[in-house]
Amino acid sequence: MRTMLDVADLGHTYQAKDGAHDAIDGLTFTVEAGELVCVVGPSGCGKSTLLRSISGLIRPTRGTVSLHGTPVDGVPADLAVVFQDYSRSLFPWLTVQRNVEFPLRELSKAERTARAGEALAAVGLENAGRKYPWQLSGGMQQRVAIARALAYRPALLLMDEPFASVDAQTRFELEDLLLRVRREQDTTVLLVTHDIDESVYLGDRVLVLSKSPARVVAALDVGLGEKRDQITTRSSDEFVELRAKVAGLLQSAPTAETVH
Numbered sequence: 001m002r003t004m005l006d007v008a009d010l011g012h013t014y015q016a017k018d019g020a021h022d023a024i025d026g027l028t029f030t031v032e033a034g035e036l037v038c039v040v041g042p043s044g045c046g047k048s049t050l051l052r053s054i055s056g057l058i059r060p061t062r063g064t065v066s067l068h069g070t071p072v073d074g075v076p077a078d079l080a081v082v083f084q085d086y087s088r089s090l091f092p093w094l095t096v097q098r099n100v101e102f103p104l105r106e107l108s109k110a111e112r113t114a115r116a117g118e119a120l121a122a123v124g125l126e127n128a129g130r131k132y133p134w135q136l137s138g139g140m141q142q143r144v145a146i147a148r149a150l151a152y153r154p155a156l157l158l159m160d161e162p163f164a165s166v167d168a169q170t171r172f173e174l175e176d177l178l179l180r181v182r183r184e185q186d187t188t189v190l191l192v193t194h195d196i197d198e199s200v201y202l203g204d205r206v207l208v209l210s211k212s213p214a215r216v217v218a219a220l221d222v223g224l225g226e227k228r229d230q231i232t233t234r235s236s237d238e239f240v241e242l243r244a245k246v247a248g249l250l251q252s253a254p255t256a257e258t259v260h
């Protein structure tokens with residue numbers, strides 16, 4: 001396997017008025033090409049700081065982040081991010097088609113149209129291209145955001161609580177959609193979630209983080225196979241065992257000092 005993301009001894013200290021604050025410290029892990037890795041951690045443990053460091057939005061105080069062997073220094077060109085808040089990430093004045101084409105400005109018109117059409121079809125929105133985001137349901141808008149990220153064909157797709165703002169049924173549909181498209185397109189994904197069940201259902205591996213300053217407490221392999229199903233997978237012994245293990249690790253949620 002080829003390493004797509006290499007996070008080595010990463011640490012970040014925010015300087016605030018009331019003093020310095022270590023948000024993450026000594027974070028080390030890799031994501032291999034084609035893997036879907038989920039990150040779970042206690043609230044406020046530093047997940048956003050980790051994602052900001054990977055996406056080049058902040059320069060971490062310590063350690064390194066490399067994307068396919070290239071150190072991240074600024075926003076990498078071949079990275080796409082899907083945020084929780086789809087209503088703020090889509091441009092309301094552009095049609096769905098134009099939203100998906102937006103990051104592809106450097107390509108020819110024909111190629112942009114083809115890639116956007118393909119991505120919209122992958123998320124089941126082939127007939128929504130002429131609509132505006134505000135004419136769609138929340139779940140459909142998030143599908144547009146996913147299509148936009150996929151059309152870009154990123155080396156790494158970062159997802160920050162991508163399904164936290166939709167209802168439970170839509171969440172299940174979007175989870176299955178993600179599993180299908182990442183299989184079809186062999187996308188490498190790092191997904192942050194608060195939802196333990198979601199992390200096990202989606203992940204090839206689950207990284208459990210400690211309390212702030214975040215470190216990796218455990219990297220658990222999810223042996224559930226490629227084909228997953230919302231009913232049978234979630235009721236299988238392997239799933240129940242793993243979710244209990246993640247919950248246990250989170251409940252005891254050691255501070256970074258106790259993690260070795």
Ligand SMILES: Nc1ncnc2c1ncn2[C@@H]1O[C@H](COP(=O)(O)OP(=O)(O)OP(=O)(O)O)[C@@H](O)[C@H]1O
Nearest residue numbers: 014016021023042043044045046047048049050212
């Ligand atoms: N710009 C900043 N300046 C100072 N402290 C910050 C800043 N951003 C975050 N922090 C602090 O760093 C710690 C980690 O924050 P971060 O937002 O990365 O955690 P998180 O795990 O994403 O949180 P949540 O689970 O609530 O989404 C928190 O204690 C937070 O208060």
